[in-house]
Amino acid sequence: MTDKVQRLIGRMRDDLSQVTPSAIRSFDQEVSKIPGIIKLTLGEPDFNTPEHIKNAAIESIKENHTHYAPSNGTPELRAAVANFLDKKYQLNYSAENVIVTVGATESIWTAVSSIVNRGDKVIIPTPIWPMYIPITKVNGAEPVFLDTSDNHFVLTPEKLEQAIKENGDAVKAVVLNFPSNPTGMTYRREDVKAIAEVVKKYDVFVIADEIYSELTYGDKHVSIAEYLPDQTILINGVSKSHAMTGWRIGVLCAPEPIIKQLAKIHQYSVTTATRVAQDAAQEAFENGFEDGSEMKLEYEKRANFVYEEMTKMGFTAHQPEGAFYLFTKIPASLNMDDKTFCRKLAYENKVALVAGSSFGPGGEGYIRISYAASMDNLKESMKRIKEFMGSRV
Template identity: 50%
Template sequence: MIEMSNYMRKVLKEVPTLKVFDFSQYVSKIPGIIKFTIGEPDFDTPENVKAAAIKSIEHNRTHYAPQRGAAGLLQAISTTLAKKYDLHYDPATEILVTNGVTEGISSAITAVTNPGDVILVPTPTFSIYTPDVMIAGGTPIEVDTSKTGFKLTPALLQEYLDKYGERVKAVIFVNPSNPTGVAYSQAEMNDLAALIKGKPIFAICDEIYSELNYDGEYSSMAKVIPDQTILANGLSKSYAMTGWRIGYLCAPAKVTDLLFKVHAFAVTDIATFVQDAAEVALRDGDKATKEMDAQYVKRRDYMYQRLTAMGFKCTQPMGAFYIFAKIPPFLDQDDSKLIYQLANEAKVAVTAGSNFGKGGEGYLRFSYATSLDQIKEGMDRLARFCTEAQNK
């Protein structure tokens, strides 16, 4: 018998699975576990959004949708970006509705990457960008930002631009960041943009957490180099719509035309009733979003205080819903081993920092996208574990 898997694309054997989800599945089998792993809001999708989807189905909005997106949703995206962020995209030519930001990012990376092209991926970061580049045939280069406050600085960016020269095709920006929760100011974005402005380098900007930016201003490459920016965003996090799989890409019209080709052949279109629901979320969802944000801030502040008291050195998250914490010296410094120890002995599940690339080793990511009661109980369990470890 021929082992046909040996004749598939060789790079796929090097592409890792999403370890965050692998571990989450593992801990889900542990009775009584408290999970701070997956970044999924514990809130339900707002009632008016669910009602819009039901109404759409009842009106038989269940056939093929326009491949670029339904006209109503495209206009709602355009209006929202202009109103909230002062970003202006033509709904007919510069916006593309995608199957969540994950597909949008994959389509963007595939569309810009030729064999041998270098894509710079500042790390620690969520673990989709490097595999996407590998699958697209490019060369992902991780840029460790752990020594610069988990932010890409102009000096660090220039170092890699000098090293890889004309091979650099794009730089990934995730703002606010997963897993660190840090956010760039517009001044910081402007300084970084100055280094690639006018060069054939794309800024691929994942802004899925833009609505969950509590302490800073909205900032984006799209404000300063819109002609070189591919902006990705969606409704999963801010509107508690993870399972709806609805996102979008924004870029200049000629770029969007080519992004569309990758998207259309892979996905065809996005369910019409899902787009109808997303339109309602964008047009009439601010109240629900603000209520969720207020809860996230309370959870963040409580978790940050508890972790700090236990001896964890934490980044001060400005957005998203994660705390990235340095493992204290009295615990096992191997984060990939420690997470199993915590899960099995303390019944607390967190994510290993090394899952997020270079610079994440020795850290743990805590998601506070769960109830305050669960957070309090989880922190109590972790505190007992830390006390026992110190007394050994």
């Protein structure tokens, strides 16, 4: 690096020094070099996008939908999103309540950076998908972590209220993600109601990341927006429900005056999401109503298999309730922290998992297994983990 470049880096915005590149992605890249490794690291459906959606994209290209779309998304897609959320989760949105974003990731960026000023606080229940943490910090705000590991990874209303009271007016938002990445747990109607009762008392936003809403294995998903329509900034998308991670389409929903504010950050960040991908997503929302349910049946089989195999080996976990992750505790008898466990398992027995401490307080001592992988790979991984455990008795 030249001296000039070094000096210029020193002049870049201070908040960048608060964040580092994703630990999950760098571990994934590192272990990808191990010959024969099976990776159960990334949260990515192994299914391909359904044919009818791919065909809609092909038609879109043929019709020369290769120009900019309106910044908030095509009116047809926005209407299809509102209709989908109404039919599935009884949410009273119309097209005006929707912004189409570049994946749910951009929804998170847009929501957080539209809300916080320097020094504000964002309440983040943990363990959580880590993206929320750097996005909060890079915007100059401070995460307030609430460890949920003592209540099967569900935030209690008491803990939430105490944190809001302790941190006062600096609290601008509470993040909720369920079904949860990484824990595989979800919130029941009574949990959602109780959290809503607390939040209602304060002028804070709820950033509700419900990207896994189509993947619940017990009761149907209940959205917090049903109880808190004024305060919720709802995040969803097609990445997980329709196996469309590569298309980069997410959605943000909120009351129309709030949407108008969010739209500024969205517009000045990305102009609009890719037009052809928007047409594909429209097909997913209009005619792919049950696409997620079909994939879910398969995920559920895998969830049960992985859960049973791991518990037989002495790991402790709650039976997965949603998303496609098993979050399980390493047996104490192994006397190994989660990072060491993942590194040794990857290099010695060629299975890559994610260390629980990557997901914030409460994740230490756990590992996350993404079972969005083929049954063959899952069977082989379980065999290899058994060998790894066997070599340590």
